[in-house]
Amino acid sequence: MSDEELVKRAFDMHRFSYVPYSKFPVGAALLCADGTVFTGCNVENAAFGSTICAERTALLKAISEGHREDWTAIAIAGQGEDYCWPCGACRQMLYEFAPGLRVIAARGDGDFQTVPLADLLPHGFGPKSLVR
Numbered sequence: 415m416s417d418e419e420l421v422k423r424a425f426d427m428h429r430f431s432y433v434p435y436s437k438f439p440v441g442a443a444l445l446c447a448d449g450t451v452f453t454g455c456n457v458e459n460a461a462f463g464s465t466i467c468a469e470r471t472a473l474l475k476a477i478s479e480g481h482r483e484d485w486t487a488i489a490i491a492g493q494g495e496d497y498c499w500p501c502g503a504c505r506q507m508l509y510e511f512a513p514g515l516r517v518i519a520a521r522g523d524g525d526f527q528t529v530p531l532a533d534l535l536p537h538g539f540g541p542k543s544l545v546r
């Protein structure tokens with residue numbers, strides 16, 4: 415699947431976002447090597463800290479359906495003028511399963527940029543860091 419198509423899948427998730435507080439819908443689409451795509455949206459909560467981002471929604475769907483390995487890219491689509499880069503918590507959770515992942519961040523007008531996750535989380539702490 416092309417990056418453009420993956421970004422479209424991410425934008426398409428805005429319709430499911432639950433964002434009564436921020437009014438900022440975010441969609442994500444996580445591509446696996448076998449072509450499977452797991453999508454996600456942000457889901458907010460009146461207890462603000464319980465909000466979950468679109469990326470982690472997609473990640474949890476993949477893990478909970480047995481797709482733990484071979485992720486190739488994640489597209490993230492926001493609405494603003496800035497590219498929607500993943501927050502720190504999402505970077506860390508993605509790094510656990512796919513330190514080599516490509517991250518595609520889109521802004522509201524559909525333009526997007528691509529960077530390796532490792533550039534967004536340099537010297538990341540992952541499963542290998544725990545080997546004694």
Ligand code: THU
Pocket residue numbers: 433436438439440455456457458465466467468469490498499500501504
């Ligand atoms: N959000 C995401 O879903 N992903 C990001 O990469 C950045 C932030 C959500 C969380 C919250 O619902 C809203 O955007 C505003 O922070």
